[in-house]
């Protein structure tokens with residue numbers, strides 16, 4: 001290089017993005033959401049208001065004699081609802097199809113022109129976003145719930161660690177599902193169809209509108225093992241309210257991990273196919 | 284060293300056209316129709332042509348985001364599509380209508396992020412950024428989120444972003460499109476300096492001929508997917524018969540008209556004391572001037588470069604001058 005501030009090209013030598021690139025992308029994801037304070041406040045208020053509504057509905061179906069429903073007592077149900085309202089923001093159950101829009105407009109080619117593949121770029125940024133959401137969108141509904149209701153606090157210390165792991169896995173599962181919905185834009189002009197399908201199925205079969213244990217047990221178990229939806233909301237919350245022994249909790253983490261591996265592999269495959277189509281047919 | 288090499292490069296698109304109710308035909312359009320191009324290290328090449336000529340399609344194939352239907356391409360010795368991520372570390376790309384910056388982040392943070400994404404050593408990054416800040420006047424808006432920047436400011440940011448990792452080749456697709464005059468000038472001056480430094484290869488696509496006139500010694504003109512000219516601006520003028528003009532102011536009219544090959548009098552004004560000559564290149568302007576000095580007292584002189592728009596317009600319509 002000639003002098004300190006010339007634009008001479010980088011002297012050739014092997015250079016590859018390292019883990020620092022992913023950390024920086026995650027930090028940018030965190031920062032991006034941190035700049036939208038009003039959006040955060042609006043989301044937190046909405047989630048909290050709906051917490052009251054959801055909990056009122058749950059109380060209505062609770063059995064007057066045993067004070068339980070589907071194996072949850074009053075306090076467990078309160079925690080299920082309020083931690084669930086926080087979890088929505090952490091996993092980001094509903095998001096605008098931004099990546100689909102980049103595919104549709106052709107802006108995705110600028111993602112392809114970076115030395116890191118688009119899926120890894122988005123995943124790193126999403127984990128940063130989730131980190132910010134833990135501090136804001138998770139904390140607020142849980143505090144609101146705890147102030148107004150009697151929440152269930154875990155009896156075993158290890159539950160907190162298991163819940164943290166489960167939340168991370170839930171975020172990865174949710175990211176993958178959203179990614180697949182977005183990647184449909186490689187083939188479809190409009191991803192509103194897949195987007196609506198995801199919103200409904202994840203809400204009904206994932207434990208958001210009501211715990212999957214409201215279904216017959218066989219069906220609930222089938223959903224938990226054979227579909228990814230309960231891995232997003234139901235499993236982390238069951239772990240938090242200590243439904244089942246520590247061994248069951250570990251088993252649930254295993255189910256989630258299985259879905260993470262499967263879905264990320266599927267995302268990668270879909271992205272490859274989508275890129276192939278893009279580079280052959282043009283944006 | 285050859286940095287960009289393409290031969291027989293072709294890209295066909297399949298387009299569906301409606302042909303009656305519910306019926307569709309597919310038609311094949313050759314956006315790029317067999318081009319050969321070889322660019323040496325440090326060259327600055329203007330790649331021009333009218334809208335729809337195939338400029339962007341070519342650039343996409345060179346940068347690895349579009350797979351050629353036929354032909355060979357090598358950029359920095361790599362095959363663009365299969366080796367896209369490796370190539371990405373060695374090239375910089377600006378697509379005028381798209382942004383590579385993070386919309387919600389201030390420019391400064393976008394740049395910091397790019398340093399990590401491209402694994403650029405801190406001192407190298409700082410040096411390049413300082414250079415761009417100085418030449419592109421970035422300081423006033425370095426802390427503004429990208430979505431709030433004006434187009435001209437954003438484009439200066441885009442150029443910086445494309446250069447921070449020290450690319451060997453810079454691909455620019457319509458970098459001045461939609462810019463105000465001041466920003467256009469700033470971008471051109473910056474690119475001129477970068478080109479003059481001579482170690483970054485630049486391929487610049489544009490339909491704004493003023494970009495080319497300032498910047499590129501070599502001109503590749505593409506029309507309907509085919510290269511119709513590859514050479515200097517002068518060669519283009521010579522080939523299509525455009526003329527430079529020499530305007531001279533004399534103290535008195537000439538006693539007798541000058542007779543030089545390829546020199547014609549286009550007009551005379553002020554009772555013969557201002558003469559406009561047209562030169563077709565046979566006689567050098569310098570020779571004409573020395574003959575004039577011998578013949579009369581020369582007061583003032585100016586050279587009017589041929590209008591590139593005319594030449595290219597002629598080229599596009601395939602009307603070579605007689």
Ligand SMILES: Nc1ncnc2c1ncn2[C@@H]1O[C@H](COP(=O)(O)OP(=O)(O)O)[C@@H](O)[C@H]1O
Pocket residue numbers: 281282283296297298312313314332333334335336337338339340341
């Ligand atoms: N993805 C695509 N599908 C179909 N036709 C395309 C596609 N991309 C470009 N074209 C066509 O190819 C031709 C060249 O386009 P382009 O390279 O963008 O031109 P330029 O950049 O010179 O204006 C145009 O006729 C355009 O309509």
Ligand SMILES: [Mg+2]
Pocket residue numbers: 338339340456457
């Ligand atoms: Mg174009």
